[in-house]
Amino acid sequence: MSTLSSRLFPMPFHSALLLVVWLMLNNTLSLGHIILGCVLGFLIPLLCEPLRVKQATIKKPLKAVSYVFVVLKDIIVANIEVALLVVGPMHKIQPGFIAVPLDLTGTLPITVLASTVTMTPGTVSADISTDQKWLYIHVLNMPKDEQEVIDLIKQRYEARVKEIFGC
């Protein structure tokens, strides 16, 4: 029984997500679209299953929700900070590169961290070493002490991502 249902729905979460996104895209709850969404949610995972690379799964959904809010708040702060820097005098900006050592493992957690780094105050992720142990970032306005930036990323974001994925 369980093998049959897991064969029919290899990615149950993605099936549900596809249905929800389909309904959101069409902005409707009509029966026709629900049926169409169900068919899509059934067929697309079946086709995509063989292409899938095994990824870390979210172990603590509640932490993930609070993480989203932390990042949303930081995006707003980042916007205001960058806006002020952009309209201010250019010679005050001191850019620089930093290599951040990573404790995370797995491509999905690292991708989440790199994207967060890009969306948050003054940093853009630039590259990752092939052994996935270092994240290179560009800092818009480097403080005197580079360790500050590294500590902030590690404590504020990496620790949380680590908890969410349990890796």
Place this chain on the structure above:
Amino acid sequence: MSFIMELVISALLILGGIFVLVGSIGLLRLQDLYVRLHAPTKATTLGLGGVLIGSMLYVFASQGTISINELLITLFLVITAPVTAHILAKVAMHHRVKLLERTKNQALIERARMQQAPNASAEDIKD
């Protein structure tokens, strides 16, 4: 539509417009590619967010229905913006794009280009 609703929607639109404008000014004023990356990735997300929330409120106030498309746009934007910035930075490093002379730790670019650890030995950096 009540006056207060109109006021809130206008405020959101103007705020969003200001942030998008600042992002564009950033593109113009900032001096090298890496620094420029910061302006559009950040300033525009909040700017577009403001415009989209304004749009949701407008649909809600004028038609009484909740429009979800805007949420989806925000979601796609938040997913795609960092990826674009990452790829742009990566390409810039590969092409050895000129950067501001006062940029700190320029030596790291050579390591990052080859995707090596920052403490890799000098012989490893050959292409």
